[in-house]
Structure formats: structure tokens, C-alpha cells
Amino acid sequence: MSGPDTVEHADAIVVGTRCAGSAAAIALARAGRRVIGLDSARFPSDALSTHLLWPAGVAELNTLGALEPVRELGAPPLTVAMAVASGPGYTVRAPYTPYEGIDYAMCVRRTGMDAALVETAREAGAEIRERARVSELVWSDGRVAGVRYTNADNTIREVRAPLTIGADGRGSTVAGLVGVRDQPFLDVRSGRNCFYGYWRDNKPEWRDTAVMWRAAALLGTAFPCDDGLVLCLLQPPVDQSPQKVTRGVEEFYRGMVEQIPGLNERMRGCELEGKVRVGLNISSYFRRSAGPGWALAGDAGHFKDPVTAQGIRDAMRYGRLLGESVARSLDDPHVLDGEVLEWERRRVRECMDIFQWTNRQARGEPLTPLELELYRSADEHPDVAVGLIEVYSRLRTPNNVVSPARLARVVARGISGPVSSRAAFTKQLGREVRDAASEWAQRRVALPDLPTPPTDSVRRAAPTSARQ
Numbered sequence: 001m002s003g004p005d006t007v008e009h010a011d012a013i014v015v016g017t018r019c020a021g022s023a024a025a026i027a028l029a030r031a032g033r034r035v036i037g038l039d040s041a042r043f044p045s046d047a048l049s050t051h052l053l054w055p056a057g058v059a060e061l062n063t064l065g066a067l068e069p070v071r072e073l074g075a076p077p078l079t080v081a082m083a084v085a086s087g088p089g090y091t092v093r094a095p096y097t098p099y100e101g102i103d104y105a106m107c108v109r110r111t112g113m114d115a116a117l118v119e120t121a122r123e124a125g126a127e128i129r130e131r132a133r134v135s136e137l138v139w140s141d142g143r144v145a146g147v148r149y150t151n152a153d154n155t156i157r158e159v160r161a162p163l164t165i166g167a168d169g170r171g172s173t174v175a176g177l178v179g180v181r182d183q184p185f186l187d188v189r190s191g192r193n194c195f196y197g198y199w200r201d202n203k204p205e206w207r208d209t210a211v212m213w214r215a216a217a218l219l220g221t222a223f224p225c226d227d228g229l230v231l232c233l234l235q236p237p238v239d240q241s242p243q244k245v246t247r248g249v250e251e252f253y254r255g256m257v258e259q260i261p262g263l264n265e266r267m268r269g270c271e272l273e274g275k276v277r278v279g280l281n282i283s284s285y286f287r288r289s290a291g292p293g294w295a296l297a298g299d300a301g302h303f304k305d306p307v308t309a310q311g312i313r314d315a316m317r318y319g320r321l322l323g324e325s326v327a328r329s330l331d332d333p334h335v336l337d338g339e340v341l342e343w344e345r346r347r348v349r350e351c352m353d354i355f356q357w358t359n360r361q362a363r364g365e366p367l368t369p370l371e372l373e374l375y376r377s378a379d380e381h382p383d384v385a386v387g388l389i390e391v392y393s394r395l396r397t398p399n400n401v402v403s404p405a406r407l408a409r410v411v412a413r414g415i416s417g418p419v420s421s422r423a424a425f426t427k428q429l430g431r432e433v434r435d436a437a438s439e440w441a442q443r444r445v446a447l448p449d450l451p452t453p454p455t456d457s458v459r460r461a462a463p464t465s466a467r468q
């Protein structure tokens with residue numbers, strides 16, 4: 001790149017201004033900082049992403065001041081959560097436990113939601129520049145001191161600031177330029193691919209309910225969203241789905257809907273609108289996200305398979321927390337670096353449980369005996385159903401629902417079951433033990449010098465800062 005046509009100065013630069021970037025910009029601007037957000041996209045525009053927000057995600061929109069404009073987009077509040085194990089016919093059905101007063105989920109298409117976030121950032125005082133593609137970092141004394149970008153008018157510009165936040169998604173340019181993009185310190189390949197489409201919804205009686213079905217190794221969801229549509233996502237195992245987007249994708253997608261009886265019934269009479277979108281080669285990861293003069297927020301630093309729908313909430317939450325935690329220390333590089341590091345450690349600490357839970361759901365396999373036991377128990381006991389849904393809302397850790405007592409019951413059942421199924425059960429048990437060991441090893445890598453956070457407490461009553 002040749003030299004810049006202009007050089008300007010700010011307190012912070014945010015590269016990428018959707019979920020994580022807007023949230024960081026909002027927090028910094030509210031703290032009185034001059035923040036410049038640069039995005040290569042124009043808004044409103046879509047992102048390759050489904051978009052279920054559990055109550056904790058809706059609450060995050062509220063904290064950012066973006067809930068009202070997002071609600072105006074017209075997505076129905078989803079007050080009921082449902083998960084169905086198709087084979088044995090177990091149904092988990094529960095209302096949501098309020099998270100910071102929010103007792104509903106929401107599924108708003110990204111075009112409208114992201115534009116509302118950008119607008120909220122602008123109203124807070126951030127300068128958001130669209131069609132501005134960052135391709136270079138400016139370095140000074142071993143620190144990132146700013147960025148160079150190509151503006152909409154094709155001129156090259158330079159902005160300098162004490163902190164550059166990469167919030168530029170999974171393929172992050174900033175992560176690449178600081179040398180961490182291709183070496184995540186945890187990287188778990190997903191066992192599932194994603195195929196989703198929007199259908200005109202003809203089932204008013206389902207407009208308040210988000211449903212997930214598991215049928216053999218297949219997983220399908222139906223989430224009512226804005227404009228009278230219902231988002232239908234299928235996540236087949238990687239080895240049972242196309243490895244690239246071909247003409248036959250819609251046929252494959254429709255075929256999967258038909259394989260899940262409950263989903264097929266839900267979608268009967270609904271019309272598929274537009275093309276089927278596809279997400280392949282998904283990995284869940286943590287990248288090093290803190291360095292001298294730089295930080296990585298949102299997917300740029302940490303990603304979880306969509307199967308548990310946590311990404312948007314975590315991108316917004318930790319984007320905001322980053323902005324809040326550095327706002328006062330931007331003028332002192334030493335303090336700033338410490339704040340950014342502490343922020344990264346907090347995100348790892350708070351996201352590790354759900355990261356590992358997500359990786360289990362993303363294995364691309366049928367429900368395990370342990371998961372079936374959970375479904376069975378939640379089908380019979382409403383309090384267990386509520387507890388299971390609380391995992392997704394981050395009010396409860398997975399270890400809290402997969403308790404040793406429940407594990408013992410599963411083992412007892414498996415051992416006393418018919419001889420014919422004992423071998424399969426023992427194999428599955430071995431798999432669970434191996435997974436638990438590798439999760440323990442992941443924690444050692446990710447959190448070597450941190451005490452393991454309490455994993456068995458319900459955090460409903462905890463102050464906001466203790467929630468995950």
C-alpha cells in the first residue's frame with residue numbers, strides 16, 4: 001500500500017462494527033472517548049449467520065440501548081423454549097427464567113439488527129465509517145499505533161490511536177496482522193454444517209415458541225423472526241452433507257426437513273423464501289486476544305459453533321466490557337495493556353463452560369445416553385426443563401444440570417439394561433470419560449494460572465458481574 005492521503009488521531013479504533021464492534025464503540029463513546037469505527041460493509045446489510053438471541057442476548061441489547069430499535073423491527077418475543085428428542089419422543093418445554101428482567105428470546109434478522117447497533121453507536125457519539133477496509137496496521141515501538149484503510153472514495157487513510165480493536169469477524173484481518181489468526185490456542189473442529197432458510201410462517205400458534213429437534217444425528221430448529229418469517233436451520237453431521245455449495249443444496253435442505261417429523265409438521269404449508277444459506281468448515285476457537293495496543297473482540301478472538309446460539313450475545317457483551325474496562329486507561333499504555341489482558345482472561349474464564357458444552361452439541365452424533373437421560377428427566381420434571389434452558393441463558397452452568405447424581409443414574413440404567421445394548425453403552429461411557437479428560441486438558445491450556453471458577457452454582461441470584 002502506498003502512503004496515506006490523510007492521518008488523523010482518535011482515542012480508539014474499532015475495525016468491524018457489527019455486534020462486537022458496535023458494542024465496544026458504544027461503551028467508549030459513552031465514556032467520552034473519541035472512537036472511530038471502520039467497516040468494509042455498508043449498512044444495512046446481511047451477515048452469514050442465524051440469529052437467535054436467548055434472554056441474556058436480549059438483555060445485552062437492552063444494556064447497549066439498542067433494544068427498542070431492534071424490537072421495532074417486529075420480531076415476536078419468544079416466551080417458550082422447546083427441545084424434542086424425536087426417537088423416544090421426549091419433549092422439554094419451559095418458559096424462560098428472567099435474565100436482568102428479560103424473560104423472552106428473540107430472533108431478528110441481522111440486516112436490521114446490525115443496522116440498529118450501528119445507529120446506536122452513532123447516537124452515542126462514535127464515528128462509524130462504512131465501506132472502509134482496513135488492510136494494514138501502523139506500528140510504533142513494538143505497539144500497534146493505528147491502522148491504514150481504503151476509504152469508500154478509494155483514498156488511503158491512516159488513523160492513529162492508543163488502542164485498535166479488531167472486531168472484524170472469524171477471518172479477522174487484525175488477528176492476521178498481529179500474527180494470531182492461524183494459531184488459536186484452542187481449536188475444536190465442528191462435527192456439523194449449517195443450512196438455513198427463511199419461510200413465510202403460516203402457524204400463528206407457534207409464533208411465541210423457539211424449537212429444536214434432535215432426530216438420530218440430525219438437528220433442526222424453527223425460530224419465528226421478523227417480517228412474519230420463520231428461520232429454519234438444519235445442522236447435519238459434516239460427513240452426511242455436501243462439502244461445498246452446489247445447485248442441489250435446496251433439495252438437500254428440504255430433504256433434511258422431511259427427515260425430522262416434528263419439524264416437517266411445523267413447516268408444512270410454510271413457503272421457503274429466497275435461497276438456502278450455507279455455513280461449512282466451522283471451528284470453535286479461542287485466539288490470543290490481547291497485545292500491546294490491540295485487542296480482539298467478538299468472533300475475531302473467540303467463536304463457538306452456532307448450535308447453542310451464543311455468539312451474538314458474547315460478541316456484544318465482551319465488546320461492551322472491553323470498551324468499559326479500557327475507557328479510563330487509554331492514556332497510559334502500561335495500564336491499558338494490563339486492562340486488555342485482564343479482559344481477555346475474563347472472557348476465557350466466563351466462556352469456557354459454554355464453549356465445551358457447545359462443542360459437545362456440535363459433535364454431529366445422535367443424543368448420548370446421558371443427554372437422553374437429561375431429556376427424559378426434563379420431560380417429566382418442569383424444574384429440570386427450566387434448568388436446562390437456563391444453561392443457554394447463561395444463568396446456570398452445564399455442570400449444574402449434568403450432575404454426578406444424574407451421571408450415576410445413567411450408569412446404573414445402562415448397566416442394568418439388556419445385555420445386547422451394554423457394549424454400546426460401555427463404548428459411549430468410555431467416550432464421555434475421554435471427552436471429560438480432554439475438556440480438563442483444554443482448561444489447563446486456557447486457564448493455566450487461574451483458579452477454576454465455581455461450576456456448580458446457579459448464578460441467577462448473583463450480581464450481573466458474576467454472570468457468564
Ligand SMILES: Cc1cc2nc3c(=O)[nH]c(=O)nc-3n(C[C@H](O)[C@H](O)[C@H](O)COP(=O)(O)OP(=O)(O)OC[C@H]3O[C@@H](n4cnc5c(N)ncnc54)[C@H](O)[C@@H]3O)c2cc1C
Pocket residue numbers: 015016017018019020021038039040041047048049050051052053132133134135167168169170172173194278279297298299300306309310311312313315
Ligand atoms: C451459520 C452461522 C449461524 C449462527 N447463528 C447464530 C445464532 O443463531 N445466534 C448467535 O448468537 N450467534 C450465531 N452465530 C454466531 C454469530 O454470527 C457471530 O458470533 C457474530 O456475528 C459475531 O459478531 P462480530 O461482530 O464479532 O463479527 P461479524 O458479525 O462477523 O462482523 C464483522 C464485521 O467486520 C467487518 N470487517 C471484516 N474485515 C474487515 C476489514 N478488513 N476492514 C473493515 N471491516 C472489516 C465485516 O464487514 C463485518 O461487518 C452464527 C454463526 C454462523 C456462522
